[in-house]
Amino acid sequence: MVAQIVRQGSASFSGVRPLNPSRDLAQVTLLLEEAFRQDLSALHAWARVPVLRNIGAALTATAFMPVSTDNLRGFVYEQDGRIIGNVTLTLDDQRSARWMISNVAVTEKFRRRGLARQLMQAAIDEARARNARWLILNVRPWNDSAQRLYKALGFEAVDTETQYVRARAHTFEETALPLRRLRVAEYRAAYQLALDSVSELLREFRPPLKADFALRWEDRLSERTLDFFAMQSTERWGWFQGDTLTATMTLHAQKLGTPHKLELYVSPQARGSVERGLVAAALKRLAAFPQRDIHTRALMGHSELVSALTDAGFSATRGLTLMYKNFRY
Structure with a gap:
């Protein structure tokens, strides 16, 4: 047509x-x-x-x-x-x-x-x-009529990213993973883990941003400057199996009134075994800062993380489903 x-x-x-x-x-x-x-x-x-x-x-x-x-x-x-x-x-x-x-x-x-x-x-x-070559769009996961239209026009779903919020007062009885602070030399491994944790199509369309992992010195300088003026603390933690980085936690802990922000990644090999402990470790670390709501996000394809966040008191707020169409000439 x-x-x-x-x-x-x-x-x-x-x-x-x-x-x-x-x-x-x-x-x-x-x-x-x-x-x-x-x-x-x-x-x-x-x-x-x-x-x-x-x-x-x-x-x-x-x-x-x-x-x-x-x-x-x-x-x-x-x-x-x-x-x-x-x-x-x-x-x-x-x-x-x-x-x-x-x-x-x-x-x-x-x-x-x-x-x-x-x-x-x-x-x-x-x-x-x-x-x-590619055509992409975002649609709300609850917008069934729009998704039906896009599928009829040749679009396919990649995954749905949902934002979650955790209220300040909520208990989560779970043993925390024994994380340790990442050294700068390990930031690249954390970035590679993030790439490995998402699907091939997401790596093509919406890969994790290198700047979010402070790989370059100018990114680290920018991050420290923002931390100073925004009165926040950015920390990167990891869990290792032997010498292999297996899960990471990045938190932006706020010292003023804005919500804390949390990013979690798990290697494909460890999925299903570490998510609850990783969330517990994040909550334990954030307990050292002023009580705030906590914002994070998760892909629906990572069902184990979604389940752990839900059990820990996080509630889904907004979501976007990424869809794509491949032009084959």
Whole structure:
């Protein structure tokens, strides 16, 4: 199927057309406000929305066209001068020819009429025309209708990453793993363990970031500077089987009022045997800092870690399912 796209709009036009930033941004922002209000609030990004709306109004009034880029494309569904649907296509990684679809939104009154499918098809056709190898997107795991649409268009699920929060008052009776602080020379092994702990597709699309493991001296300097000004303590701990690093814990312990942050990785060979002890060790270490809520995240594919977090009092808050489409030329 090829989406039918009209290049020149008119007052009576109804259908999919390319985004015109100078004309469309104000209406698109209103649409995104409606579609993603809850997500924007959770990300504390709600205050930015009126700014974008005002910028869009200014562009419309002045007929100013921002500089276009080959790395960013968008399509809207217009009906009689009103924008009721939107999709954005961006170049996610030039080396691997990977593009990303985002901001798929349709006004509630016009949903379940095939508009989202037409917008998605326009984005897919555009990516194919630009010789994309991969096309990825994120979707809420509870959005069954969107997932059905994406699967019908050839997308497959990679994994779901869920964010968890643990309230301050909760007990977890479990023996902690005997961790020790990692030396700088062991940071690279911790990074390799993180890579090994995720699937091949996740390593392709969303690998752990090297900067998060402070492999370079400039990353370590930046981390220490942030720790000083944010009044937090970043620590990396590991559990070894013999000389082999088998599980890691990175914590960003807060000394002010913000939540603690926790990152946990387990080697594939140790899955199912260390997760509860690793979580217990993290809670034991964080007990040395002021009591705060604790934020962490886990992949649904790592069911043993999800179970350990749940038993330790963590509650799932938000999640995203990563999906992909492979163009085979």
